[in-house]
Amino acid sequence: MALEVTLFAVFIAALITALTTGLGALPLALSKNVGQKWLSAGAAIAAGLMLAASHTLIEEGMAKQEWLTLAGIATGLILVYLAYQGIERQNAPDIGELNDADAKKMLMIVGVMTAHSFAEGIGVGVSYGGGQDLGLLITATIAIHNIPEGLAIALILVPRGMSVLRAAGWSIFSSLPQPLVAVPAYMFVNTFQSILPFGLGLAAGAMIWMVFAELLPDANKELQPATIGVIVVFAFLSMMIFQISI
Numbered sequence: 001m002a003l004e005v006t007l008f009a010v011f012i013a014a015l016i017t018a019l020t021t022g023l024g025a026l027p028l029a030l031s032k033n034v035g036q037k038w039l040s041a042g043a044a045i046a047a048g049l050m051l052a053a054s055h056t057l058i059e060e061g062m063a064k065q066e067w068l069t070l071a072g073i074a075t076g077l078i079l080v081y082l083a084y085q086g087i088e089r090q091n092a093p094d095i096g097e098l099n100d101a102d103a104k105k106m107l108m109i110v111g112v113m114t115a116h117s118f119a120e121g122i123g124v125g126v127s128y129g130g131g132q133d134l135g136l137l138i139t140a141t142i143a144i145h146n147i148p149e150g151l152a153i154a155l156i157l158v159p160r161g162m163s164v165l166r167a168a169g170w171s172i173f174s175s176l177p178q179p180l181v182a183v184p185a186y187m188f189v190n191t192f193q194s195i196l197p198f199g200l201g202l203a204a205g206a207m208i209w210m211v212f213a214e215l216l217p218d219a220n221k222e223l224q225p226a227t228i229g230v231i232v233v234f235a236f237l238s239m240m241i242f243q244i245s246i
């Protein structure tokens with residue numbers, strides 16, 4: 001019986017990490033008129049947040065197994081590039097408020113963030129294998145780091161005309177792999193522990209590609225390169241401060 005309770009606890013903990021992602025969209029409810037300039041500024045902020053998240057993923061992976069992490073980064077790049085080529089060739093999905101180009105961009109961003117949640121779901125499950133205390137610590141860390149990631153997603157979607165509530169929904173969606181993967185990762189902790197560095201690297205490789213291929217071109221539309229640099233570094237710093245202060 002004790003095992004069932006724990007599995008349920010792992011699931012609930014990881015579910016909470018998914019829900020906190022939606023909180024990240026809420027600041028955008030405050031400013032209703034998000035114009036072109038916000039589209040660029042939002043992209044620059046999202047770029048800094050995602051670079052910092054990638055840094056943390058790589059740092060964690062490297063501490064466990066260096067070569068597996070690097071192999072993960074290379075694989076992440078290949079997969080995200082192939083996914084991008086695939087999406088470009090398709091007709092755009094019909095996402096009510098968004099035009100075709102924006103719908104494709106949304107698909108890439110939500111897709112990459114959802115894929116990176118798989119690695120974090122493994123992280124939650126595996127950490128519970130190290131005991132309840134470690135599990136709770138990692139869960140809390142991931143839950144809090146999901147908030148700026150939700151913000152990063154909303155910063156891309158809301159300036160393109162999506163409602164804040166729907167953007168929050170997509171942010172939560174991007175984190176749903178966390179509760180789904182955490183449970184098997186906890187049950188088969190040894191197997192998942194060995195592939196975790198690969199997953200962390202894979203997530204980071206895909207996210208770094210996205211920063212340069214999808215976010216910086218948006219930032220460049222309305223902002224000077226020097227200004228973008230300032231915003232990116234500030235966003236990076238904020239994310240790191242956020243992570244060490246919890």
Ligand SMILES: [Zn+2]
Pocket residue numbers: 053116120145146149
């Ligand atoms: Zn993350």
